[in-house]
Amino acid sequence: MSEYYILKKYWIALLHHKLCMTENNENFKVKVSTEIGRLRKLLIHSPDSGLGKVVPSKAQDWLFEDIVHLDTIRKDEYDYYVKLLMYFLDPAKIKGKLAEIDSDTSGRKFFKPDHPGFHGSLAVIEIQNLLSDILKDPIIRKKLAASVCAIEGCTYKLQLQLIETEPAELAKIFISGSMADDLMIFAPIPNLIFTRDVGITINSHILLNKPAKKARSRETLLMRYIFFNHPLFAAYTGNILEIPDAAQHFLRPGEEDEHRTTLEGGDVMMVSDNHVLIGCSERTSAYGANEAIKLLFDNNVVNKVTVVKIPNKRDFMHIDTVFTQVKRNVWTLLRSISGNQTSGPAEPIYYLIEPDHKDVTEIIQFSKNREKPVSFDSIEALLNDISKNELGSAEETQFIYSGNGAFPYDAREQWTDSCNLLAIKEGVVLGYDRNDKTIEAFKSNGFNVVHVKDLIQDLESGKASAEEITDTLILMPSAELSRARGGFHCMSLPLLRDEL
Numbered sequence: 001m002s003e004y005y006i007l008k009k010y011w012i013a014l015l016h017h018k019l020c021m022t023e024n025n026e027n028f029k030v031k032v033s034t035e036i037g038r039l040r041k042l043l044i045h046s047p048d049s050g051l052g053k054v055v056p057s058k059a060q061d062w063l064f065e066d067i068v069h070l071d072t073i074r075k076d077e078y079d080y081y082v083k084l085l086m087y088f089l090d091p092a093k094i095k096g097k098l099a100e101i102d103s104d105t106s107g108r109k110f111f112k113p114d115h116p117g118f119h120g121s122l123a124v125i126e127i128q129n130l131l132s133d134i135l136k137d138p139i140i141r142k143k144l145a146a147s148v149c150a151i152e153g154c155t156y157k158l159q160l161q162l163i164e165t166e167p168a169e170l171a172k173i174f175i176s177g178s179m180a181d182d183l184m185i186f187a188p189i190p191n192l193i194f195t196r197d198v199g200i201t202i203n204s205h206i207l208l209n210k211p212a213k214k215a216r217s218r219e220t221l222l223m224r225y226i227f228f229n230h231p232l233f234a235a236y237t238g239n240i241l242e243i244p245d246a247a248q249h250f251l252r253p254g255e256e257d258e259h260r261t262t263l264e265g266g267d268v269m270m271v272s273d274n275h276v277l278i279g280c281s282e283r284t285s286a287y288g289a290n291e292a293i294k295l296l297f298d299n300n301v302v303n304k305v306t307v308v309k310i311p312n313k314r315d316f317m318h319i320d321t322v323f324t325q326v327k328r329n330v331w332t333l334l335r336s337i338s339g340n341q342t343s344g345p346a347e348p349i350y351y352l353i354e355p356d357h358k359d360v361t362e363i364i365q366f367s368k369n370r371e372k373p374v375s376f377d378s379i380e381a382l383l384n385d386i387s388k389n390e391l392g393s394a395e396e397t398q399f400i401y402s403g404n405g406a407f408p409y410d411a412r413e414q415w416t417d418s419c420n421l422l423a424i425k426e427g428v429v430l431g432y433d434r435n436d437k438t439i440e441a442f443k444s445n446g447f448n449v450v451h452v453k454d455l456i457q458d459l460e461s462g463k464a465s466a467e468e469i470t471d472t473l474i475l476m477p478s479a480e481l482s483r484a485r486g487g488f489h490c491m492s493l494p495l496l497r498d499e500l
């Protein structure tokens with residue numbers, strides 16, 4: 001066959017493939033305008049073999065606090081997250097099948113993205129499969145292999161070998177960093193489980209991140225290709241927002257972090273349909289926030305953006321590590337970053353030394369139609385304003401503090417993500433089972449507390465239902481997951497939530 005015919009055959013097949021996928025996904029909707037409306041669709045990534053390759057000498061560079069035990073993090077921890085999400089978002093996949101899914105003979109196939117028995121939910125969507133889908137297109141495979149090899153410094157021969165690799169296998173390699181025979185060809189990207197950080201849905205737009213840490217740059221590249229090329233997002237390609245580097249950035253001498261334009265998803269919160277919070281933190285620079293605000297205003301995505309500047313520390317890498325929303329009038333947060341200087345008499349030292357500017361929380365609100373920004377004295381004041389004036393709460397705003405607001409439990413439990421909760425519906429949140437004092441604080445604020453293992457049994461038996469459950473903190477096993485330094489807010493990229 002002549003080259004012309006081979007090429008023609010290939011294009012027809014490709015077009016057909018694209019059309020089939022697009023037709024199936026015509027009704028796929030992307031819309032998030034709240035942090036707490038009933039969750040309907042999200043992107044996740046289950047711990048892949050790359051997590052089992054983190055070595056102690058690299059753990060810090062790869063942004064893990066420790067090495068993790070792969071089997072435990074999967075079977076005893078993350079799988080419960082997937083099961084719980086299924087009961088709430090895609091019950092037909094799990095209800096009545098739990099015993100089979102959990103049986104020893106099933107070999108966890110329900111949870112393995114590359115297994116024919118994988119759940120394949122279009123509500124609880126696994127990133128690895130989206131990646132494998134787009135890699136079926138030979139042009140994308142070629143481009144992405146070249147890009148990955150460029151950022152990872154691979155040889156040209158390896159690049160050619162990757163291009164020839166079967167798509168599902170290649171997706172695994174791009175994520176885990178290792179070939180099928182276990183040979184490591186580049187570093188893993190163990191932080192891909194924290195899908196929140198790679199992109200954020202803001203109304204019907206998707207804001208892509210610009211990571212501060214090199215360890216997270218391959219994640220960004222893969223997500224960029226997925227959002228721009230996967231047929232699921234075909235109707236939204238015009239709504240993808242990318243943060244450019246400011247021209248001055250290239251001209252500045254040195255490599256100071258504060259002049260970089262960086263933004264990670266954990267620093268972005270969609271609190272009401274017209275209002276986004278952006279954190280300035282260890283990961284999101286003031287320049288990153290500046291570019292994001294311009295994009296959001298210029299594209300008429302929202303009219304209001306509040307920048308919450310928190311201390312630049314590893315402990316508080318994103319704003320969602322220090323506060324998240326539970327109900328329209330309930331928030332959980334770390335008291336020490338509140339910024340509130342008026343809650344009690346300040347000690348003399350407060351007047352004797354200048355506070356270190358980097359340790360001060362500042363809150364600055366920008367409105368599209370207002371020339372000058374306004375500021376808030378404390379995080380509580382801002383959150384109260386959102387609860388009352390934007391979400392229409394008639395009740396008093398409640399703040400549930402990490403560690404019940406008591407030193408040293410506040411800091412200890414914030415470190416293990418007491419403030420990083422994921423609302424699966426208003427008032428029903430997922431958090432780690434290890435944060436005892438915070439759990440007590442939830443109880444004393446009128447919340448039920450239930451362990452995920454018990455809840456799953458009740459959801460399966462019909463004793464509990466996703467529709468009826470209210471005001472509940474669901475405790476998730478956390479011994480291994482918390483070593484990766486993120487909670488369930490970080491482990492979720494919501495694509496669709498009901499409006500409040």
Ligand SMILES: NC(=O)NCCC[C@H](N)C(=O)O
Binds near residue numbers: 064196266320487
């Ligand atoms: N939104 C979040 O706070 N994500 C947690 C990211 C944890 C990850 N090990 C990191 O350091 O980037």
